[in-house]
Amino acid sequence: MIRVLSYSIISPLGETVGQNYRALLAGRSALAPYDNWHGVPDRFVASLFSREQREKLAVNGYSRFESLAIRAIEDALSRADVDIRSPRTLFVLSTTKANVEELGPTEARDGAYLAPGSTARKIAGYFGMTNDPVVVCNACISGVTAQLLADRMIESGYCDHAVVCGIDCQSLFEVAVFQSFKSLSPEDCRPFDIERRGLNLGEAASAVIFGRCDDGKDGAGQWKLVKGCLDNDAYHLSAPSPDGAGTLAVISGTLDGWDRDDLAVVSAHGTATMFNDQMESVALERASLSSVPVSALKGYYGHTFGAAGVLEAVLVMRALDDGCILPVRGFDEIGVSGRISISNREGRTDKSSFLKIISGFGGCNGALLYSKALAKTAGSGAAVKKNPQTVHSVRLTDSSLSIDGRNIPVEQSGKAMLTWIYRTMLTDWPKFYKMDVFNRLVYVASQLLVREENAAVPDVNRALVFFNRSSTIVSDRKHISTICGGDGFFPSPSLAIFTLPNITAGEVAIRNGYRGETSFYILDERNERLMGNIVDATFSCSDVSSMITGWVDCSAEDTFEADIRILTI
Amino acid sequence: MEDLILTLKQQIIDALNLEGVTPEDIDDDAPLFGDGLGLDSIDALEIIVILDKYYGIKLANASEGKAIFKSIGSIADYIEKHRTK
Numbered sequence: 001m002i003r004v005l006s007y008s009i010i011s012p013l014g015e016t017v018g019q020n021y022r023a024l025l026a027g028r029s030a031l032a033p034y035d036n037w038h039g040v041p042d043r044f045v046a047s048l049f050s051r052e053q054r055e056k057l058a059v060n061g062y063s064r065f066e067s068l069a070i071r072a073i074e075d076a077l078s079r080a081d082v083d084i085r086s087p088r089t090l091f092v093l094s095t096t097k098a099n100v101e102e103l104g105p106t107e108a109r110d111g112a113y114l115a116p117g118s119t120a121r122k123i124a125g126y127f128g129m130t131n132d133p134v135v136v137c138n139a140c141i142s143g144v145t146a147q148l149l150a151d152r153m154i155e156s157g158y159c160d161h162a163v164v165c166g167i168d169c170q171s172l173f174e175v176a177v178f179q180s181f182k183s184l185s186p187e188d189c190r191p192f193d194i195e196r197r198g199l200n201l202g203e204a205a206s207a208v209i210f211g212r213c214d215d216g217k218d219g220a221g222q223w224k225l226v227k228g229c230l231d232n233d234a235y236h237l238s239a240p241s242p243d244g245a246g247t248l249a250v251i252s253g254t255l256d257g258w259d260r261d262d263l264a265v266v267s268a269h270g271t272a273t274m275f276n277d278q279m280e281s282v283a284l285e286r287a288s289l290s291s292v293p294v295s296a297l298k299g300y301y302g303h304t305f306g307a308a309g310v311l312e313a314v315l316v317m318r319a320l321d322d323g324c325i326l327p328v329r330g331f332d333e334i335g336v337s338g339r340i341s342i343s344n345r346e347g348r349t350d351k352s353s354f355l356k357i358i359s360g361f362g363g364c365n366g367a368l369l370y371s372k373a374l375a376k377t378a379g380s381g382a383a384v385k386k387n388p389q390t391v392h393s394v395r396l397t398d399s400s401l402s403i404d405g406r407n408i409p410v411e412q413s414g415k416a417m418l419t420w421i422y423r424t425m426l427t428d429w430p431k432f433y434k435m436d437v438f439n440r441l442v443y444v445a446s447q448l449l450v451r452e453e454n455a456a457v458p459d460v461n462r463a464l465v466f467f468n469r470s471s472t473i474v475s476d477r478k479h480i481s482t483i484c485g486g487d488g489f490f491p492s493p494s495l496a497i498f499t500l501p502n503i504t505a506g507e508v509a510i511r512n513g514y515r516g517e518t519s520f521y522i523l524d525e526r527n528e529r530l531m532g533n534i535v536d537a538t539f540s541c542s543d544v545s546s547m548i549t550g551w552v553d554c555s556a557e558d559t560f561e562a563d564i565r566i567l568t569i
Numbered sequence: 570m571e572d573l574i575l576t577l578k579q580q581i582i583d584a585l586n587l588e589g590v591t592p593e594d595i596d597d598d599a600p601l602f603g604d605g606l607g608l609d610s611i612d613a614l615e616i617i618v619i620l621d622k623y624y625g626i627k628l629a630n631a632s633e634g635k636a637i638f639k640s641i642g643s644i645a646d647y648i649e650k651h652r653t654k
Binding site: 180430 | 585612
């Protein structure tokens with residue numbers, strides 16, 4: 001359990017939490033239709049910053065993305081007593097694509113592109129932060145993963161404060177990804193409604209500063225992040241398991257020992273896609289939460305990706321401070337089969353705890369429990385240090401392979417070598433051929449570990465925790481070429497899916513039926529100590545008992561390295 | 570029609586990275602999804618892109634294409650009737 005010291009929101013609806021909250025009370029939304037926006041040929045509806053806002057928020061010498069993050073962090077810091085330069089302060093950036101709008105169609109523009117870890121370091125540098133920052137890149141659940149990482153790192157004693165900033169900007173790149181999935185609504189989105197037609201994109205930044213609960217300060221009346229849980233439903237890369245199993249499991253894990261009657265609301269993901277909302281409703285009913293009011297904010301902000309899990313939690317905290325349950329904008333008539341309590345009118349409550357749930361591409365799900373009540377700290381406490389041991393290890397580069405330290409002769413090199421290993425050493429999984437080179441790398445390395453382990457029964461609760469530097473740069477460049485190249489605007493969905501790095505964990509989870517957490521972290525450079533601390537904190541603060549983890553980087557078709565292992569306790 | 574079917578098969582093989590599959594391996598009337606080639610929902614979206622890019626046919630979503638996407642033969646029939654390029 002950690003304390004919320006302060007928070008901020010910068011969105012098209014306002015530059016302070018107060019402005020945002022008042023906009024929501026007034027029923028305002030920044031969702032608007034866009035035609036011929038920044039090279040996107042087809043109309044879409046989104047919540048985007050105006051030109052005036054962009055200019056006002058710009059910080060000299062920093063990109064739009066970096067400026068927005070700086071503004072959000074600066075505002076939150078102004079109300080928190082934190083030594084930002086201390087080595088005991090951790091910076092966690094939650095984003096799906098960071099500076100991707102700087103990535104141009106030609107190599108000539110690539111100089112302007114910054115890998116997410118470098119972007120985070122630049123933002124950290126603005127504030128004089130001294131630690132290596134961690135970028136959480138876990139698709140839509142990044143914001144929840146980032147806050148849970150803050151909790152784990154503080155409870156495990158690796159830091160005293162954590163600055164978590166959830167943020168994404170929209171650009172041609174991301175609009176094209178979601179247009180290719182046909183998941184965008186042609187009108188304002190309608191969460192859980194019978195007429196819902198998909199999601200809207202949104203841009204925003206939201207920061208939360210967390211601190212220890214045992215720092216001797218009086219935390220009465222302050223919000224706490226009590227605990228949380230992540231998992232994977234190992235069902236499909238782009239669709240949730242219809243029975244809601246993944247979401248149900250994270251809810252059960254998070255609310256274990258907690259009285260459901262204490263919950264004021266469940267802050268749902270509520271993307272307004274057919275599958276997500278239906279799945280969430282089924283999970284909520286199965287989790288005995290049918291009578292807890294649902295909060296869903298996509299009708300105000302659209303889907304803000306890396307910001308969503310932070311921004312939505314902050315707004316619910318602010319609203320509950322007023323005893324307010326925010327109306328679900330866009331909802332009118334129930335259109336899901338699971339029984340839930342949902343309303344488009346403002347509600348009142350005197351309760352001061354809530355659950356945030358979220359799901360994303362790659363099959364990942366997350367839940368966080370927040371509370372202002374001090375007395376009840378079920379399931380929390382100082383982390384017990386565990387001692388994970390390496391069972392098997394694989395190191396795979398573009399020209400070499402070693403398993404448990406033994407060199408294995410390989411034929412060919414680069415991507416062709418991965419295909420050769422797949423054909424000669426691994427069992428049949430035709431989906432392999434659909435993967436991009438990065439996913440092939442992680443798949444082959446992981447399956448070599450699994451083969452070496454030769455377990456009679458797979459560990460269904462196994463976690464997959466990967467780190468890299470280059471995110472998905474190879475597929476990012478290819479995706480850009482399908483929307484800016486000479487052939488016109490034809491974004492490819494089977495390519496676009498690989499612009500999210502955590503998809504690779506989803507592939508391995510599906511292949512092996514692993515339903516433990518899948519998390520993807522990006523660092524500016526490989527830092528074994530930091531990676532080890534994150535892995536230790538994950539073991540210490542969850543019921544994970546085995547994990548495939550390590551460095552998996554692919555900077556070009558024929559330049560890659562996977563250095564991963566199976567750990568167990 | 571023969572030419573169209575062969576071209577379409579190659580376009581699908583290329584777009585879906587069906588490595589090791591040749592046009593001759595795909596039966597004109599065999600189901601594309603579930604059994605047969607074992608395609609999934611992302612592949613269906615990819616076929617929507619093929620229809621748009623090469624034949625000027627716009628489908629809003631995959632469910633609209635359910636009957637069309639039964640087999641290579643049914644997609645080719647649809648292209649013949651609706652192509653704009």
